[in-house]
Amino acid sequence: xxxxxxxxxxxxxxxxxxxxxxxxQDMNHNSMYWYRQDPGMGLRLIYYSASEGTTDKGxxxxxxxxxxxxxxxxxxxxxxxxxxxxSVYFCASSRHGTGELFFGxxxxxxxx
Amino acid sequence: xxxxEQNPLFLSMQEGKNYTIYCNYSTTSDRLYWYRQDPGKSLESLxxxxxxxxxxxxxxxxxxxxxxxxxSTLHITAAVHDLSATYFCAVDLTDxxxxxxxxxxxQVVVTP
Numbered sequence: 253x254x255x256x257x258x259x260x261x262x263x264x265x266x267x268x269x270x271x272x273x274x275x276x277q278d279m280n281h282n283s284m285y286w287y288r289q290d291p292g293m294g295l296r297l298i299y300y301s302a303s304e305g306t307t308d309k310g311x312x313x314x315x316x317x318x319x320x321x322x323x324x325x326x327x328x329x330x331x332x333x334x335x336x337x338x339s340v341y342f343c344a345s346s347r348h349g350t351g352e353l354f355f356g357x358x359x360x361x362x363x364x
Numbered sequence: 365x366x367x368x369e370q371n372p373l374f375l376s377m378q379e380g381k382n383y384t385i386y387c388n389y390s391t392t393s394d395r396l397y398w399y400r401q402d403p404g405k406s407l408e409s410l411x412x413x414x415x416x417x418x419x420x421x422x423x424x425x426x427x428x429x430x431x432x433x434x435x436s437t438l439h440i441t442a443a444v445h446d447l448s449a450t451y452f453c454a455v456d457l458t459d460x461x462x463x464x465x466x467x468x469x470x471q472v473v474v475t476p
Binding site: 352 | 368373395397399405406407408409412452454457461462463465466467468469
């Protein structure tokens, strides 16, 4: 049972490059989320998708875009990476009507 | 704006002793979550507290929620080395489940 799977696990980019983080869940959850984790700041919500076909901004959406491809998949795209986007990114999902999140293993991104 | 504050941010524990982590939040909510994160790993759900007075226990960990005081506590009984990790509390931002506001985390180190 894979749960929430993220790829890639590690990535190094140069400033201005673009990339997409992929996330897939096999728990039949309706809601999916992208968080970033920075030292001393906990996790901050970037974007979320309450259900297939819907997306909405979280606390720190600037510089990111998302796509809810289907019920299983939710991708995060950085169009023009900046050093401030160096972080660990976590994808998560939850069942309908609950805020308990199930997290992926994380993607560590470094922007030089 | 919902703010979530944890204290302490670092806790050095002696094996066998009892300790408490505090989580205060700034606006009304009756949904609070505790997560554990091991170094370099993902976040694991520990407790989901969904009402005033809720108390959950699992092994040496016990979490409680006082919504009137906007306070949750995570109590550790007779600490053991395996409990070394970072513990996060999180509160739902709005009526939309899963849009969590995280505290900064409490790093726990348990030594003999």
